[in-house]
Amino acid sequence: MNNNSFEHEILTVNQVAEYLQLSEMTTYKLVQEGRIPAFKIGRHWRIKKTDLNNLIDQLVKGENL
Numbered sequence: 001m002n003n004n005s006f007e008h009e010i011l012t013v014n015q016v017a018e019y020l021q022l023s024e025m026t027t028y029k030l031v032q033e034g035r036i037p038a039f040k041i042g043r044h045w046r047i048k049k050t051d052l053n054n055l056i057d058q059l060v061k062g063e064n065l
Contacts, residue, residue, distance in 0.1 A: 009048065009049050010048060010049070011046065011047045011048075011049055012045075013031060013047070014027075016047050016052060028045070030065065031045050032045075035065045037055065038051075
């Protein structure tokens with residue numbers, strides 16, 4: 001992952017997968033299930049970086065996905 005790929009406010013499923021070191025399929029499944037907060041633009045899922053950081057904070061505190 002290059003250093004600029006997490007600098008954006010809005011991330012793709014692929015960028016989130018790379019950042020979390022998960023497969024793209026696992027990340028896509030978590031997004032579809034609503035376990036990773038995301039929204040659709042057309043057919044494409046996008047994740048706000050702030051939402052992802054909030055989710056990570058919750059996981060660090062021991063909350064489940």
